[in-house]
Amino acid sequence: MNPIQFVHLTDTHLNAPDKENLFAKLQLADKVRRVFSHIHQSGLRPSFVLITGDLAHEGDSADYAYIRKLVDEGSAMLGAPVYVILGNHDHRAPFREGYLGETSSEEAYYYSHTIDGLRLIGLNSQIPGHHNGMIDDQQLSWLAEQLSTPAPRGTIVAIHHPLSTVIDMPGYDSLQNVESIRDVLAGSDVIGIMAGHVHSNHVGTFHGILSVAASGTAFGGELAEAEHFRMxxxxxxxxxxxDSNGVTVSTIALPTSNAEIFRFPLTALAEQR
Ligand SMILES: [Fe+2]
Ligand SMILES: [Fe+2]
Known part of the structure:
Protein backbone atom coordinates (compact mmCIF):
# COMPACT_ATOMS: atom_id res chain seq x y z
CA MET A 1 0.00 0.00 0.00
CA ASN A 2 1.50 3.33 -1.08
CA PRO A 3 1.86 5.89 1.71
CA ILE A 4 -0.39 8.95 1.53
CA GLN A 5 0.91 12.24 2.85
CA PHE A 6 -0.97 15.41 3.56
CA VAL A 7 -0.04 18.70 5.21
CA HIS A 8 -1.97 20.06 8.16
CA LEU A 9 -1.86 23.83 8.68
CA THR A 10 -4.00 25.76 11.09
CA ASP A 11 -4.83 29.13 12.57
CA THR A 12 -3.57 31.46 9.86
CA HIS A 13 -5.47 34.43 11.44
CA LEU A 14 -5.19 36.45 8.25
CA ASN A 15 -6.50 39.84 7.25
CA ALA A 16 -6.08 41.70 4.00
CA PRO A 17 -2.87 43.81 4.12
CA ASP A 18 -4.71 47.14 4.14
CA LYS A 19 -6.54 46.39 7.43
CA GLU A 20 -5.66 48.50 10.47
CA ASN A 21 -5.34 45.89 13.21
CA LEU A 22 -2.61 44.03 15.07
CA PHE A 23 -3.05 40.83 13.09
CA ALA A 24 -2.74 42.56 9.71
CA LYS A 25 0.40 44.35 10.98
CA LEU A 26 2.00 41.02 11.94
CA GLN A 27 2.22 40.17 8.21
CA LEU A 28 0.91 36.70 8.79
CA ALA A 29 0.39 36.17 5.05
CA ASP A 30 4.17 36.05 4.69
CA LYS A 31 4.21 33.10 7.09
CA VAL A 32 1.66 31.23 4.98
CA ARG A 33 3.73 31.91 1.85
CA ARG A 34 6.87 30.72 3.66
CA VAL A 35 5.12 27.51 4.68
CA PHE A 36 3.94 26.72 1.15
CA SER A 37 7.44 27.46 -0.21
CA HIS A 38 9.04 25.33 2.48
CA ILE A 39 6.79 22.38 1.67
CA HIS A 40 7.54 22.78 -2.02
CA GLN A 41 11.30 23.09 -1.56
CA SER A 42 11.39 20.09 0.76
CA GLY A 43 10.26 17.95 -2.16
CA LEU A 44 7.13 16.82 -0.38
CA ARG A 45 4.26 16.10 -2.74
CA PRO A 46 1.21 16.03 -0.47
CA SER A 47 -2.08 14.61 -1.72
CA PHE A 48 -3.78 17.63 -0.18
CA VAL A 49 -3.35 20.46 2.32
CA LEU A 50 -5.78 20.96 5.19
CA ILE A 51 -6.22 24.24 7.10
CA THR A 52 -8.21 23.73 10.29
CA GLY A 53 -9.76 27.11 10.87
CA ASP A 54 -9.23 30.59 12.24
CA LEU A 55 -8.44 31.31 8.61
CA ALA A 56 -9.19 34.98 9.17
CA HIS A 57 -9.05 37.12 12.28
CA GLU A 58 -12.64 38.47 12.41
CA GLY A 59 -12.52 38.82 8.63
CA ASP A 60 -14.92 40.38 6.14
CA SER A 61 -15.48 39.21 2.57
CA ALA A 62 -12.44 41.19 1.31
CA ASP A 63 -10.24 39.36 3.85
CA TYR A 64 -11.60 36.02 2.67
CA ALA A 65 -11.04 36.93 -0.99
CA TYR A 66 -7.43 37.74 -0.06
CA ILE A 67 -7.06 34.40 1.79
CA ARG A 68 -8.49 32.55 -1.21
CA LYS A 69 -5.87 34.16 -3.45
CA LEU A 70 -3.06 33.09 -1.08
CA VAL A 71 -4.46 29.57 -0.83
CA ASP A 72 -4.83 29.28 -4.61
CA GLU A 73 -1.21 30.38 -5.07
CA GLY A 74 -0.07 27.73 -2.56
CA SER A 75 -2.26 25.09 -4.16
CA ALA A 76 -0.82 25.86 -7.62
CA MET A 77 2.75 25.76 -6.26
CA LEU A 78 2.23 22.32 -4.72
CA GLY A 79 -0.11 20.97 -7.37
CA ALA A 80 -2.41 19.84 -4.55
CA PRO A 81 -5.90 20.83 -3.45
CA VAL A 82 -6.29 22.86 -0.25
CA TYR A 83 -9.29 22.19 2.01
CA VAL A 84 -10.30 24.55 4.79
CA ILE A 85 -12.70 24.56 7.72
CA LEU A 86 -13.94 27.39 9.92
CA GLY A 87 -12.74 28.37 13.42
CA ASN A 88 -14.19 30.61 16.11
CA HIS A 89 -12.52 33.72 14.62
CA ASP A 90 -14.12 33.01 11.23
CA HIS A 91 -17.51 34.26 10.03
CA ARG A 92 -19.71 32.14 7.82
CA ALA A 93 -21.37 34.76 5.63
CA PRO A 94 -18.22 36.65 4.52
CA PHE A 95 -16.40 33.31 4.10
CA ARG A 96 -19.11 32.06 1.75
CA GLU A 97 -19.03 35.32 -0.13
CA GLY A 98 -15.29 36.09 -0.28
CA TYR A 99 -13.72 32.61 -0.20
CA LEU A 100 -16.30 30.39 -1.87
CA GLY A 101 -17.70 33.04 -4.20
CA GLU A 102 -21.24 32.13 -3.11
CA THR A 103 -24.10 34.32 -2.01
CA SER A 104 -23.77 35.36 1.60
CA SER A 105 -25.29 32.82 4.01
CA GLU A 106 -24.97 31.69 7.65
CA GLU A 107 -25.19 28.04 6.64
CA ALA A 108 -22.59 25.80 8.35
CA TYR A 109 -19.70 24.76 6.08
CA TYR A 110 -18.88 21.04 6.11
CA TYR A 111 -18.00 18.42 3.49
CA SER A 112 -16.55 15.03 2.64
CA HIS A 113 -13.90 14.42 -0.05
CA THR A 114 -12.01 11.22 -0.81
CA ILE A 115 -8.45 11.81 -2.05
CA ASP A 116 -6.25 8.86 -3.09
CA GLY A 117 -8.58 6.58 -1.11
CA LEU A 118 -8.33 8.63 2.10
CA ARG A 119 -11.57 10.34 3.12
CA LEU A 120 -11.38 13.86 4.58
CA ILE A 121 -14.42 15.06 6.48
CA GLY A 122 -14.38 18.75 7.39
CA LEU A 123 -16.76 19.84 10.15
CA ASN A 124 -18.00 23.26 11.27
CA SER A 125 -17.51 23.51 15.04
CA GLN A 126 -17.64 27.31 14.96
CA ILE A 127 -20.78 28.85 16.48
CA PRO A 128 -21.47 32.44 15.44
CA GLY A 129 -20.62 34.80 18.30
CA HIS A 130 -18.91 32.22 20.54
CA HIS A 131 -15.34 31.30 21.38
CA ASN A 132 -16.18 27.70 22.21
CA GLY A 133 -17.51 25.29 19.64
CA MET A 134 -20.00 22.52 19.03
CA ILE A 135 -21.11 20.21 16.24
CA ASP A 136 -24.81 20.77 15.63
CA ASP A 137 -27.34 17.91 15.35
CA GLN A 138 -27.64 18.28 11.58
CA GLN A 139 -23.90 17.75 11.13
CA LEU A 140 -23.87 14.85 13.60
CA SER A 141 -26.61 13.05 11.62
CA TRP A 142 -24.79 13.78 8.36
CA LEU A 143 -21.50 12.53 9.86
CA ALA A 144 -23.10 9.27 11.03
CA GLU A 145 -24.52 8.75 7.55
CA GLN A 146 -21.13 9.40 5.91
CA LEU A 147 -19.30 7.06 8.28
CA SER A 148 -21.81 4.23 7.72
CA THR A 149 -19.79 3.43 4.56
CA PRO A 150 -16.04 3.01 5.19
CA ALA A 151 -13.46 4.61 2.87
CA PRO A 152 -10.65 2.53 1.27
CA ARG A 153 -7.86 4.12 3.36
CA GLY A 154 -9.92 5.28 6.34
CA THR A 155 -11.13 8.74 7.34
CA ILE A 156 -9.56 11.91 8.71
CA VAL A 157 -11.94 14.25 10.56
CA ALA A 158 -11.03 17.95 10.63
CA ILE A 159 -12.50 20.09 13.37
CA HIS A 160 -11.23 23.45 14.66
CA HIS A 161 -11.82 22.85 18.38
CA PRO A 162 -9.80 19.87 19.71
CA LEU A 163 -11.68 16.85 21.03
CA SER A 164 -8.98 15.85 23.49
CA THR A 165 -8.10 17.69 26.66
CA VAL A 166 -5.20 19.87 25.62
CA ILE A 167 -4.96 22.69 28.12
CA ASP A 168 -4.97 22.06 31.82
CA MET A 169 -7.08 25.06 32.75
CA PRO A 170 -10.18 24.97 34.90
CA GLY A 171 -13.24 26.09 32.96
CA TYR A 172 -11.61 25.90 29.54
CA ASP A 173 -13.84 23.48 27.67
CA SER A 174 -13.43 24.32 24.03
CA LEU A 175 -16.01 21.91 22.57
CA GLN A 176 -19.45 21.63 24.12
CA ASN A 177 -20.71 18.25 22.92
CA VAL A 178 -17.69 15.97 22.94
CA GLU A 179 -19.78 12.97 24.09
CA SER A 180 -22.16 13.19 21.11
CA ILE A 181 -19.22 13.26 18.70
CA ARG A 182 -17.58 10.35 20.51
CA ASP A 183 -20.75 8.28 20.03
CA VAL A 184 -20.80 8.96 16.27
CA LEU A 185 -17.09 8.17 15.84
CA ALA A 186 -17.24 4.94 17.87
CA GLY A 187 -16.67 1.88 15.67
CA SER A 188 -16.09 4.00 12.53
CA ASP A 189 -13.14 3.97 10.11
CA VAL A 190 -11.79 7.30 11.47
CA ILE A 191 -8.01 7.02 11.86
CA GLY A 192 -7.25 10.60 12.86
CA ILE A 193 -8.82 13.83 14.11
CA MET A 194 -7.02 17.04 13.14
CA ALA A 195 -7.66 20.28 15.01
CA GLY A 196 -6.16 23.66 15.82
CA HIS A 197 -7.41 26.48 18.06
CA VAL A 198 -4.91 26.09 20.93
CA HIS A 199 -1.80 27.31 19.02
CA SER A 200 0.41 24.54 20.41
CA ASN A 201 1.07 20.95 19.41
CA HIS A 202 -0.80 18.21 21.23
CA VAL A 203 -0.84 14.61 20.05
CA GLY A 204 -2.83 11.92 21.83
CA THR A 205 -5.80 9.65 21.47
CA PHE A 206 -9.53 10.26 21.66
CA HIS A 207 -11.16 6.94 22.61
CA GLY A 208 -8.43 5.14 20.69
CA ILE A 209 -8.37 7.49 17.66
CA LEU A 210 -5.28 9.62 16.96
CA SER A 211 -6.16 13.17 17.98
CA VAL A 212 -3.93 16.10 16.99
CA ALA A 213 -4.11 19.80 17.77
CA ALA A 214 -1.48 21.62 15.71
CA SER A 215 0.33 24.84 16.58
CA GLY A 216 -0.30 26.70 13.34
CA THR A 217 1.31 29.25 11.09
CA ALA A 218 0.46 32.57 12.79
CA PHE A 219 1.81 32.41 16.36
CA GLY A 220 2.28 30.04 19.27
CA GLY A 221 0.45 30.01 22.60
CA GLU A 222 1.77 28.83 25.96
CA LEU A 223 1.65 29.49 29.67
CA ALA A 224 3.85 32.52 30.42
CA GLU A 225 3.76 31.66 34.12
CA ALA A 226 1.10 30.37 36.50
CA GLU A 227 -1.31 33.31 36.01
CA HIS A 228 -0.87 34.32 32.37
CA PHE A 229 -1.02 32.90 28.88
CA ARG A 230 1.15 34.42 26.14
CA MET A 231 1.18 34.41 22.37
CA ASP A 243 0.71 3.94 5.46
CA SER A 244 0.13 0.26 6.16
CA ASN A 245 1.66 0.64 9.63
CA GLY A 246 -0.60 3.48 10.77
CA VAL A 247 -0.41 7.27 10.98
CA THR A 248 2.67 9.43 11.68
CA VAL A 249 2.58 13.16 12.46
CA SER A 250 5.80 15.14 11.90
CA THR A 251 5.99 18.76 13.02
CA ILE A 252 8.12 21.15 10.96
CA ALA A 253 8.87 24.42 12.77
CA LEU A 254 10.21 27.30 10.68
CA PRO A 255 12.72 29.68 12.28
CA THR A 256 11.17 32.76 13.94
CA SER A 257 12.16 35.26 16.66
CA ASN A 258 9.99 33.53 19.31
CA ALA A 259 9.37 37.04 20.66
CA GLU A 260 6.27 37.56 22.79
CA ILE A 261 3.41 39.31 20.93
CA PHE A 262 0.95 39.75 23.80
CA ARG A 263 -0.17 38.08 27.03
CA PHE A 264 -3.39 37.93 29.01
CA PRO A 265 -4.59 36.54 32.35
CA LEU A 266 -5.71 32.90 32.46
CA THR A 267 -8.98 34.06 33.99
CA ALA A 268 -9.77 35.84 30.69
CA LEU A 269 -9.19 32.59 28.80
CA ALA A 270 -11.46 30.62 31.12
CA GLU A 271 -14.22 33.24 30.74
CA GLN A 272 -14.30 32.95 26.93
CA ARG A 273 -17.43 31.16 25.77
FE1 LIG B 1 -6.58 30.59 16.59
FE1 LIG C 1 -9.65 29.21 17.52
Whole structure:
Protein backbone atom coordinates (compact mmCIF):
# COMPACT_ATOMS: atom_id res chain seq x y z
CA MET A 1 0.00 0.00 0.00
CA ASN A 2 1.50 3.33 -1.08
CA PRO A 3 1.86 5.89 1.71
CA ILE A 4 -0.39 8.95 1.53
CA GLN A 5 0.91 12.24 2.85
CA PHE A 6 -0.97 15.41 3.56
CA VAL A 7 -0.04 18.70 5.21
CA HIS A 8 -1.97 20.06 8.16
CA LEU A 9 -1.86 23.83 8.68
CA THR A 10 -4.00 25.76 11.09
CA ASP A 11 -4.83 29.13 12.57
CA THR A 12 -3.57 31.46 9.86
CA HIS A 13 -5.47 34.43 11.44
CA LEU A 14 -5.19 36.45 8.25
CA ASN A 15 -6.50 39.84 7.25
CA ALA A 16 -6.08 41.70 4.00
CA PRO A 17 -2.87 43.81 4.12
CA ASP A 18 -4.71 47.14 4.14
CA LYS A 19 -6.54 46.39 7.43
CA GLU A 20 -5.66 48.50 10.47
CA ASN A 21 -5.34 45.89 13.21
CA LEU A 22 -2.61 44.03 15.07
CA PHE A 23 -3.05 40.83 13.09
CA ALA A 24 -2.74 42.56 9.71
CA LYS A 25 0.40 44.35 10.98
CA LEU A 26 2.00 41.02 11.94
CA GLN A 27 2.22 40.17 8.21
CA LEU A 28 0.91 36.70 8.79
CA ALA A 29 0.39 36.17 5.05
CA ASP A 30 4.17 36.05 4.69
CA LYS A 31 4.21 33.10 7.09
CA VAL A 32 1.66 31.23 4.98
CA ARG A 33 3.73 31.91 1.85
CA ARG A 34 6.87 30.72 3.66
CA VAL A 35 5.12 27.51 4.68
CA PHE A 36 3.94 26.72 1.15
CA SER A 37 7.44 27.46 -0.21
CA HIS A 38 9.04 25.33 2.48
CA ILE A 39 6.79 22.38 1.67
CA HIS A 40 7.54 22.78 -2.02
CA GLN A 41 11.30 23.09 -1.56
CA SER A 42 11.39 20.09 0.76
CA GLY A 43 10.26 17.95 -2.16
CA LEU A 44 7.13 16.82 -0.38
CA ARG A 45 4.26 16.10 -2.74
CA PRO A 46 1.21 16.03 -0.47
CA SER A 47 -2.08 14.61 -1.72
CA PHE A 48 -3.78 17.63 -0.18
CA VAL A 49 -3.35 20.46 2.32
CA LEU A 50 -5.78 20.96 5.19
CA ILE A 51 -6.22 24.24 7.10
CA THR A 52 -8.21 23.73 10.29
CA GLY A 53 -9.76 27.11 10.87
CA ASP A 54 -9.23 30.59 12.24
CA LEU A 55 -8.44 31.31 8.61
CA ALA A 56 -9.19 34.98 9.17
CA HIS A 57 -9.05 37.12 12.28
CA GLU A 58 -12.64 38.47 12.41
CA GLY A 59 -12.52 38.82 8.63
CA ASP A 60 -14.92 40.38 6.14
CA SER A 61 -15.48 39.21 2.57
CA ALA A 62 -12.44 41.19 1.31
CA ASP A 63 -10.24 39.36 3.85
CA TYR A 64 -11.60 36.02 2.67
CA ALA A 65 -11.04 36.93 -0.99
CA TYR A 66 -7.43 37.74 -0.06
CA ILE A 67 -7.06 34.40 1.79
CA ARG A 68 -8.49 32.55 -1.21
CA LYS A 69 -5.87 34.16 -3.45
CA LEU A 70 -3.06 33.09 -1.08
CA VAL A 71 -4.46 29.57 -0.83
CA ASP A 72 -4.83 29.28 -4.61
CA GLU A 73 -1.21 30.38 -5.07
CA GLY A 74 -0.07 27.73 -2.56
CA SER A 75 -2.26 25.09 -4.16
CA ALA A 76 -0.82 25.86 -7.62
CA MET A 77 2.75 25.76 -6.26
CA LEU A 78 2.23 22.32 -4.72
CA GLY A 79 -0.11 20.97 -7.37
CA ALA A 80 -2.41 19.84 -4.55
CA PRO A 81 -5.90 20.83 -3.45
CA VAL A 82 -6.29 22.86 -0.25
CA TYR A 83 -9.29 22.19 2.01
CA VAL A 84 -10.30 24.55 4.79
CA ILE A 85 -12.70 24.56 7.72
CA LEU A 86 -13.94 27.39 9.92
CA GLY A 87 -12.74 28.37 13.42
CA ASN A 88 -14.19 30.61 16.11
CA HIS A 89 -12.52 33.72 14.62
CA ASP A 90 -14.12 33.01 11.23
CA HIS A 91 -17.51 34.26 10.03
CA ARG A 92 -19.71 32.14 7.82
CA ALA A 93 -21.37 34.76 5.63
CA PRO A 94 -18.22 36.65 4.52
CA PHE A 95 -16.40 33.31 4.10
CA ARG A 96 -19.11 32.06 1.75
CA GLU A 97 -19.03 35.32 -0.13
CA GLY A 98 -15.29 36.09 -0.28
CA TYR A 99 -13.72 32.61 -0.20
CA LEU A 100 -16.30 30.39 -1.87
CA GLY A 101 -17.70 33.04 -4.20
CA GLU A 102 -21.24 32.13 -3.11
CA THR A 103 -24.10 34.32 -2.01
CA SER A 104 -23.77 35.36 1.60
CA SER A 105 -25.29 32.82 4.01
CA GLU A 106 -24.97 31.69 7.65
CA GLU A 107 -25.19 28.04 6.64
CA ALA A 108 -22.59 25.80 8.35
CA TYR A 109 -19.70 24.76 6.08
CA TYR A 110 -18.88 21.04 6.11
CA TYR A 111 -18.00 18.42 3.49
CA SER A 112 -16.55 15.03 2.64
CA HIS A 113 -13.90 14.42 -0.05
CA THR A 114 -12.01 11.22 -0.81
CA ILE A 115 -8.45 11.81 -2.05
CA ASP A 116 -6.25 8.86 -3.09
CA GLY A 117 -8.58 6.58 -1.11
CA LEU A 118 -8.33 8.63 2.10
CA ARG A 119 -11.57 10.34 3.12
CA LEU A 120 -11.38 13.86 4.58
CA ILE A 121 -14.42 15.06 6.48
CA GLY A 122 -14.38 18.75 7.39
CA LEU A 123 -16.76 19.84 10.15
CA ASN A 124 -18.00 23.26 11.27
CA SER A 125 -17.51 23.51 15.04
CA GLN A 126 -17.64 27.31 14.96
CA ILE A 127 -20.78 28.85 16.48
CA PRO A 128 -21.47 32.44 15.44
CA GLY A 129 -20.62 34.80 18.30
CA HIS A 130 -18.91 32.22 20.54
CA HIS A 131 -15.34 31.30 21.38
CA ASN A 132 -16.18 27.70 22.21
CA GLY A 133 -17.51 25.29 19.64
CA MET A 134 -20.00 22.52 19.03
CA ILE A 135 -21.11 20.21 16.24
CA ASP A 136 -24.81 20.77 15.63
CA ASP A 137 -27.34 17.91 15.35
CA GLN A 138 -27.64 18.28 11.58
CA GLN A 139 -23.90 17.75 11.13
CA LEU A 140 -23.87 14.85 13.60
CA SER A 141 -26.61 13.05 11.62
CA TRP A 142 -24.79 13.78 8.36
CA LEU A 143 -21.50 12.53 9.86
CA ALA A 144 -23.10 9.27 11.03
CA GLU A 145 -24.52 8.75 7.55
CA GLN A 146 -21.13 9.40 5.91
CA LEU A 147 -19.30 7.06 8.28
CA SER A 148 -21.81 4.23 7.72
CA THR A 149 -19.79 3.43 4.56
CA PRO A 150 -16.04 3.01 5.19
CA ALA A 151 -13.46 4.61 2.87
CA PRO A 152 -10.65 2.53 1.27
CA ARG A 153 -7.86 4.12 3.36
CA GLY A 154 -9.92 5.28 6.34
CA THR A 155 -11.13 8.74 7.34
CA ILE A 156 -9.56 11.91 8.71
CA VAL A 157 -11.94 14.25 10.56
CA ALA A 158 -11.03 17.95 10.63
CA ILE A 159 -12.50 20.09 13.37
CA HIS A 160 -11.23 23.45 14.66
CA HIS A 161 -11.82 22.85 18.38
CA PRO A 162 -9.80 19.87 19.71
CA LEU A 163 -11.68 16.85 21.03
CA SER A 164 -8.98 15.85 23.49
CA THR A 165 -8.10 17.69 26.66
CA VAL A 166 -5.20 19.87 25.62
CA ILE A 167 -4.96 22.69 28.12
CA ASP A 168 -4.97 22.06 31.82
CA MET A 169 -7.08 25.06 32.75
CA PRO A 170 -10.18 24.97 34.90
CA GLY A 171 -13.24 26.09 32.96
CA TYR A 172 -11.61 25.90 29.54
CA ASP A 173 -13.84 23.48 27.67
CA SER A 174 -13.43 24.32 24.03
CA LEU A 175 -16.01 21.91 22.57
CA GLN A 176 -19.45 21.63 24.12
CA ASN A 177 -20.71 18.25 22.92
CA VAL A 178 -17.69 15.97 22.94
CA GLU A 179 -19.78 12.97 24.09
CA SER A 180 -22.16 13.19 21.11
CA ILE A 181 -19.22 13.26 18.70
CA ARG A 182 -17.58 10.35 20.51
CA ASP A 183 -20.75 8.28 20.03
CA VAL A 184 -20.80 8.96 16.27
CA LEU A 185 -17.09 8.17 15.84
CA ALA A 186 -17.24 4.94 17.87
CA GLY A 187 -16.67 1.88 15.67
CA SER A 188 -16.09 4.00 12.53
CA ASP A 189 -13.14 3.97 10.11
CA VAL A 190 -11.79 7.30 11.47
CA ILE A 191 -8.01 7.02 11.86
CA GLY A 192 -7.25 10.60 12.86
CA ILE A 193 -8.82 13.83 14.11
CA MET A 194 -7.02 17.04 13.14
CA ALA A 195 -7.66 20.28 15.01
CA GLY A 196 -6.16 23.66 15.82
CA HIS A 197 -7.41 26.48 18.06
CA VAL A 198 -4.91 26.09 20.93
CA HIS A 199 -1.80 27.31 19.02
CA SER A 200 0.41 24.54 20.41
CA ASN A 201 1.07 20.95 19.41
CA HIS A 202 -0.80 18.21 21.23
CA VAL A 203 -0.84 14.61 20.05
CA GLY A 204 -2.83 11.92 21.83
CA THR A 205 -5.80 9.65 21.47
CA PHE A 206 -9.53 10.26 21.66
CA HIS A 207 -11.16 6.94 22.61
CA GLY A 208 -8.43 5.14 20.69
CA ILE A 209 -8.37 7.49 17.66
CA LEU A 210 -5.28 9.62 16.96
CA SER A 211 -6.16 13.17 17.98
CA VAL A 212 -3.93 16.10 16.99
CA ALA A 213 -4.11 19.80 17.77
CA ALA A 214 -1.48 21.62 15.71
CA SER A 215 0.33 24.84 16.58
CA GLY A 216 -0.30 26.70 13.34
CA THR A 217 1.31 29.25 11.09
CA ALA A 218 0.46 32.57 12.79
CA PHE A 219 1.81 32.41 16.36
CA GLY A 220 2.28 30.04 19.27
CA GLY A 221 0.45 30.01 22.60
CA GLU A 222 1.77 28.83 25.96
CA LEU A 223 1.65 29.49 29.67
CA ALA A 224 3.85 32.52 30.42
CA GLU A 225 3.76 31.66 34.12
CA ALA A 226 1.10 30.37 36.50
CA GLU A 227 -1.31 33.31 36.01
CA HIS A 228 -0.87 34.32 32.37
CA PHE A 229 -1.02 32.90 28.88
CA ARG A 230 1.15 34.42 26.14
CA MET A 231 1.18 34.41 22.37
CA UNK A 232 4.58 34.46 20.68
CA UNK A 233 6.13 34.55 17.23
CA UNK A 234 6.10 30.98 15.85
CA UNK A 235 5.26 29.22 12.60
CA UNK A 236 4.90 25.51 11.99
CA UNK A 237 3.07 22.86 10.02
CA UNK A 238 2.48 19.14 10.38
CA UNK A 239 3.10 16.46 7.78
CA UNK A 240 0.79 13.49 8.23
CA UNK A 241 1.75 10.16 6.69
CA UNK A 242 -0.76 7.32 6.39
CA ASP A 243 0.71 3.94 5.46
CA SER A 244 0.13 0.26 6.16
CA ASN A 245 1.66 0.64 9.63
CA GLY A 246 -0.60 3.48 10.77
CA VAL A 247 -0.41 7.27 10.98
CA THR A 248 2.67 9.43 11.68
CA VAL A 249 2.58 13.16 12.46
CA SER A 250 5.80 15.14 11.90
CA THR A 251 5.99 18.76 13.02
CA ILE A 252 8.12 21.15 10.96
CA ALA A 253 8.87 24.42 12.77
CA LEU A 254 10.21 27.30 10.68
CA PRO A 255 12.72 29.68 12.28
CA THR A 256 11.17 32.76 13.94
CA SER A 257 12.16 35.26 16.66
CA ASN A 258 9.99 33.53 19.31
CA ALA A 259 9.37 37.04 20.66
CA GLU A 260 6.27 37.56 22.79
CA ILE A 261 3.41 39.31 20.93
CA PHE A 262 0.95 39.75 23.80
CA ARG A 263 -0.17 38.08 27.03
CA PHE A 264 -3.39 37.93 29.01
CA PRO A 265 -4.59 36.54 32.35
CA LEU A 266 -5.71 32.90 32.46
CA THR A 267 -8.98 34.06 33.99
CA ALA A 268 -9.77 35.84 30.69
CA LEU A 269 -9.19 32.59 28.80
CA ALA A 270 -11.46 30.62 31.12
CA GLU A 271 -14.22 33.24 30.74
CA GLN A 272 -14.30 32.95 26.93
CA ARG A 273 -17.43 31.16 25.77
FE1 LIG B 1 -6.58 30.59 16.59
FE1 LIG C 1 -9.65 29.21 17.52
Missing amino acids: FDACSYNVVTV
